[in-house]
Amino acid sequence: MPELPEVEVTRLSFAQGIAGSRVVCVRMGKALRWPLGCPVSELVGRVVRAVRRRGKYLLIDLDQGLLLLHLGMSGRLSFAEHLAPAGAHDHFEMKTTQGTLRLTDPRRFGAVVFADSDSAPIAQKLLGKLGMEPLSDDFDLSRFHAGLKRRKSSIKEVLLAGDVVVGVGNIYACEVLFLAGIRPTRSAAGLGRGRIAKLHAAIRDVLARAVASGGSTLRDFSSAKGESGYFQLEAMVYGRAGQACRVCATPIESIRQGQRSTFFCPHCQKS
DNA sequence: AAAAGCCCCTGGATGC
DNA sequence: TGCATCCAGGGGCTTT
Known part of the structure; x- marks a missing residue:
């Protein structure tokens, strides 16, 4: 589903709303492309700082570490104070003090992965070889x-x-x-x-x-x-x-x- | 280093 | 209606 414009529009639609919130709880459904990489309990209590985008990845900055999120072929995000009850294809849900972020992804090519920082090995593995950002000045x-x-x-x-x-x-x-x-x-x-x-x-x-x-x-x-x-x-x-x-x-x-x-x-x- | 193939998974459309 | 087949907006991994 999502190419750069869809990912960017998704980012713009919830970045402001989630920034400054605190994680209340996290629930995982069926396995996505990779494991989260940390116990969900470790995310609880962290503050969401901002949401960035790199290529088709969304980077959710926390006060300590970040989440790398990819929508794969069929992924879709929802963010709202109250969401409908989770369905069969909702595989990641993060409740915060300002709303719940949910990844719905039937094919499960998507991913949510925790990294300690941008330079953590997992972040480097996923982002390190990406090319230029077409909408930024570095697309020379x-x-x-x-x-x-x-x-x-x-x-x-x-x-x-x-x-x-x-x-x-x-x-x-x-x-x-x-x-x-x-x-x-x-x-x-x-x-x-x-x-x-x-x-x-x-x-x-x-x-x-x-x-x-x-x-x-x-x-x-x-x-x-x-x-x-x-x-x-x-x-x-x-x-x-x-x-x-x-x-x-x-x-x-x-x-x-x-x-x-x-x-x-x-x-x-x-x- | 770069190229070519494989694979992950589910659902919808199409054809018999 | 039922079942098989093909196709789908991605991308990391392995093999050449």
Whole structure:
């Protein structure tokens, strides 16, 4: 479900509300991707300072240590003073003095992991190799260029890998490559400066607009307040195999790259 | 170092 | 209606 815009919108929807609260109790359901890494009792009484984001991870800063939270494919957060009774897919719940934070995640690819600090081994393992933040100033064109130049695999797979730039998932990778007019199978290293500049701009624009408009609802996203997003632009290519390109009416093609679906317009994305 | 595959898990859509 | 198959917005891990 969640790519960078959805994660960021989720963060914005509860960061203020939870900051300054104190943890009252924590309840775990079925196992998520990794164990929490500390006894739940150790979290009780700690103060929630702030919520940051790095890539698709949310970092919940406590007065001592932090929680790394990932939504995986199907995760969703809720934060409210009173939540409905926990259901079968609610696998993490943290009650605080200002409301309860709940992770609902049917597929359980998501995770909640405790780390002593940003430099703790577990935090380094999960965050250490992440690429540039596309919406921050460190997403610099020269560094993007340099990152792509040493990668022989396809540009689509490099975007998805997240070690050059983070946050671009399968939907946005397809959309951004369409906007930049780049064939997803093109080798990253083979792209010229001009096309890389265009791609760089497309990534910033699309992600920023998606955050500004409350996250994409290309499927079923909703923030931790339960507000559903409304991505103002419809998908140009994602999920549109066989349908007419919105620009040139050529049928959109679908292929597999690295076990994921890719959609593109063979005419608008000639090379 | 980088690339390619595998796998974790459940639910919804589709097809017979 | 029932059952099998395929697909899904992620990403760490192992093997080449």
